[in-house]
Amino acid sequence: MSETNERNTENIDYMTDSRPIAVGENTPGCKKRDPIVVAEDVTRSFGGINAVDVEYLEIPRHKITALIGPNGAGKTTLFNLLTGFDTPNTGKWQFEGNSLAGVSSYKVARMGMVRTFQLTKVMGKLTVMENMRLGAADQPGERLSKALFKGIWGGREKEITAQANVLLEKFKLDTKKDDYAASLSGGQRKLLEMARSLMVKPKLVMLDEPMAGVNPALTQSLLDHIKNLKAEGMTVLFVEHDMNMVRHIADWVVVMAEGKVVAEGPPGEVMKNPAVIDAYLGAHHDVDLGDAEGIKVLEAELEADEESVVGTEDAGILSEIEETKKEDGK
Amino acid sequence: MDFGFIFSSALGELFSPTTAAYALAALGLAVHFGYSGLLNFGQAGFMAVGAYGFAISTLTFDAPFFLALIISILCSVIFAFILGIPTLRLRADYLAIVTIAAAEIVRYVVTTNQLTSVTGSANGLAAFENTFYAMNPFPEGSYMGMNNRDFFIRVIGWGLVIVCCLLVWLLMRSPWGRVLKGIREDENAVRSLGKNVYAYKMQALIIGGVLGALAGMIFTLPRGAVQPSNYGTELTFFLWTCLLLGGMATVLGPVIGAMIFWVVLSLTQSLLYGLIESGAVTWLTTVQAGQLRYILVGVALMLLMIFRPQGVFGNKKELAFA
Numbered sequence: 001m002s003e004t005n006e007r008n009t010e011n012i013d014y015m016t017d018s019r020p021i022a023v024g025e026n027t028p029g030c031k032k033r034d035p036i037v038v039a040e041d042v043t044r045s046f047g048g049i050n051a052v053d054v055e056y057l058e059i060p061r062h063k064i065t066a067l068i069g070p071n072g073a074g075k076t077t078l079f080n081l082l083t084g085f086d087t088p089n090t091g092k093w094q095f096e097g098n099s100l101a102g103v104s105s106y107k108v109a110r111m112g113m114v115r116t117f118q119l120t121k122v123m124g125k126l127t128v129m130e131n132m133r134l135g136a137a138d139q140p141g142e143r144l145s146k147a148l149f150k151g152i153w154g155g156r157e158k159e160i161t162a163q164a165n166v167l168l169e170k171f172k173l174d175t176k177k178d179d180y181a182a183s184l185s186g187g188q189r190k191l192l193e194m195a196r197s198l199m200v201k202p203k204l205v206m207l208d209e210p211m212a213g214v215n216p217a218l219t220q221s222l223l224d225h226i227k228n229l230k231a232e233g234m235t236v237l238f239v240e241h242d243m244n245m246v247r248h249i250a251d252w253v254v255v256m257a258e259g260k261v262v263a264e265g266p267p268g269e270v271m272k273n274p275a276v277i278d279a280y281l282g283a284h285h286d287v288d289l290g291d292a293e294g295i296k297v298l299e300a301e302l303e304a305d306e307e308s309v310v311g312t313e314d315a316g317i318l319s320e321i322e323e324t325k326k327e328d329g330k
Numbered sequence: 331m332d333f334g335f336i337f338s339s340a341l342g343e344l345f346s347p348t349t350a351a352y353a354l355a356a357l358g359l360a361v362h363f364g365y366s367g368l369l370n371f372g373q374a375g376f377m378a379v380g381a382y383g384f385a386i387s388t389l390t391f392d393a394p395f396f397l398a399l400i401i402s403i404l405c406s407v408i409f410a411f412i413l414g415i416p417t418l419r420l421r422a423d424y425l426a427i428v429t430i431a432a433a434e435i436v437r438y439v440v441t442t443n444q445l446t447s448v449t450g451s452a453n454g455l456a457a458f459e460n461t462f463y464a465m466n467p468f469p470e471g472s473y474m475g476m477n478n479r480d481f482f483i484r485v486i487g488w489g490l491v492i493v494c495c496l497l498v499w500l501l502m503r504s505p506w507g508r509v510l511k512g513i514r515e516d517e518n519a520v521r522s523l524g525k526n527v528y529a530y531k532m533q534a535l536i537i538g539g540v541l542g543a544l545a546g547m548i549f550t551l552p553r554g555a556v557q558p559s560n561y562g563t564e565l566t567f568f569l570w571t572c573l574l575l576g577g578m579a580t581v582l583g584p585v586i587g588a589m590i591f592w593v594v595l596s597l598t599q600s601l602l603y604g605l606i607e608s609g610a611v612t613w614l615t616t617v618q619a620g621q622l623r624y625i626l627v628g629v630a631l632m633l634l635m636i637f638r639p640q641g642v643f644g645n646k647k648e649l650a651f652a
Binding site for chain 2: 083085104105106107109110114115116117121122123124125126130131133134135137139141142143144147148150153157193196197199200
């Protein structure tokens with residue numbers, strides 16, 4: 001089946017591909033038309049607490065998938081498990097049909113599954129350019145036997161540098177390329193880490209909170225970069241708490257809570273799911289409080305809401321009385 | 331006081347074979363710690379393995395010079411594997427603990443009486459250097475005030491230092507060296523980029539260890555004797571002093587550091603002895619003066635760390651983000 005799919009997708013522009021992602025219903029653990037990662041019964045417990053307990057999960061290829069969920073839901077642990085930085089207690093998981101059980105993290109990266117970290121990891125005492133070069137694959141000079149002879153690796157080094165220059169320009173780091181990475185700001189480090197992971201030319205990029213600490217102006221260009229990754233044929237899986245970003249760029253959203261996948265589907269659909277709203281989003285998540293319009297909308301919404309005191313005589317009084325009434329009623 | 335003698339003996343230390351040995355061993359430490367972030371507190375162990383490997387294969391097995399040299403290098407490679415296999419997957423601190431213990435184990439093993447026939451126990455081994463001096467191309471005579479043997483070991487020792495510095499420099503400017511420096515900064519990040527961190531760390535441990543073993547041989551050949559007491563933990567810490575003096579992630583730093591270390595030791599010793607003998611200092615015996623000079627080296631190191639923490643050759647900018 002996957003063969004026919006591949007043939008079909010050859011001429012498809014991934015940016016405008018609107019065929020359904022899932023096969024059948026959008027339920028937690030549903031089958032995808034073309035999965036790149038498949039995880040089955042993956043569990044990991046830390047001293048009795050099940051940090052991750054995923055029954056079945058498929059990540060769609062050539063799509064941007066967002067992984068959301070409250071703090072402690074096991075999102076980063078799932079990242080660690082998938083990329084070989086941690087070993088699950090049970091389960092099978094595969095990348096492009098190759099089982100990843102017992103495969104060490106560097107081999108996972110070489111297969112084309114590259115991750116970034118929530119706590120940004122840059123090599124502080126290397127320059128930005130050296131950080132980028134470090135990401136490149138197939139540099140023969142990284143072998144001890146060939147390292148002594150610049151003639152062997154010099155050519156590849158030039159290609160790598162050219163590739164790095166293009167990426168640095170895209171990420172607006174080109175003016176910083178000869179500075180030590182430690183001199184970059186937190187947001188710039190995020191950018192550097194993402195750019196560096198792209199040096200590997202991955203098939204699947206896994207970004208752990210790519211927007212944390214990045215200023216709004218940069219966020220917009222970063223969003224475009226991530227969208228463009230899809231155009232270049234990459235698959236993206238990211239963890240993010242910024243719902244605006246999720247809504248803008250994600251094709252598919254997976255919601256985790258207490259280690260389990262509780263919902264998945266296209267962003268619009270998932271964000272209306274009552275379970276997701278309860279567990280994570282909160283009732284008025286879809287209102288943007290960043291502008292005056294949003295506040296008016298929220299006020300209007302709250303006035304219409306029976307449980308809210310906004311717009312009634314009790315406005316400004318906390319709901320203590322209400323609750324005592326309820327308790328009395330019981 | 332004869333200042334001419336004091337300065338000429340200090341200058342003599344500058345190019346003594348012992349300084350060359352310290353420079354080589356400290357260069358090994360630079361590969362370990364300065365470039366790869368591996369905390370090796372057992373460099374004296376690597377030196378002992380090199381020295382004993384050479385001496386035992388020459389005396390017990392009658393090996394010719396080059397065979398003994400290769401055996402000694404192989405021994406240090408095996409020693410690096412034994413240290414590295416269990417510890418390189420763990421955090422850096424564990425390697426530090428294991429190396430300091432392993433160096434002591436080596437010293438105690440060669441001191442055991444049961445092995446006297448092979449290792450000479452506490453007395454050590456002697457008279458193994460003939461295969462080396464038999465290759466001396468310099469006819470007898472005076473070479474800058476030295477006899478041909480002293481001159482030969484200096485040429486070989488410093489020649490080796492130059493070759494090793496060149497090799498380390500070539501390695502560290504290569505992409506291989508870049509991966510090592512990346513590992514020093516953050517090994518998980520390097521792993522996430524598809525590099526086999528464990529293999530790189532092992533390679534670095536072996537290269538630094540082999541440099542230590544070569545240093546052990548250069549250290550022991552001019553003495554004509556190898557004794558366990560020479561390879562105690564204080565040797566390791568002197569090597570660290572040399573490394574810190576010169577600058578950690580540099581090639582020339584350890585060499586210059588070793589030179590400074592020995593020149594300062596020699597100067598302070600001669601000056602103190604001169605002062606005591608001339609009667610200017612009466613509150614100190616020559617034995618105490620011998621101890622005092624190490625205190626002075628410590629003070630010098632402290633001053634250096636305060637006013638030039640990156641060492642003589644280090645890059646100040648790198649330190650700004652430490």
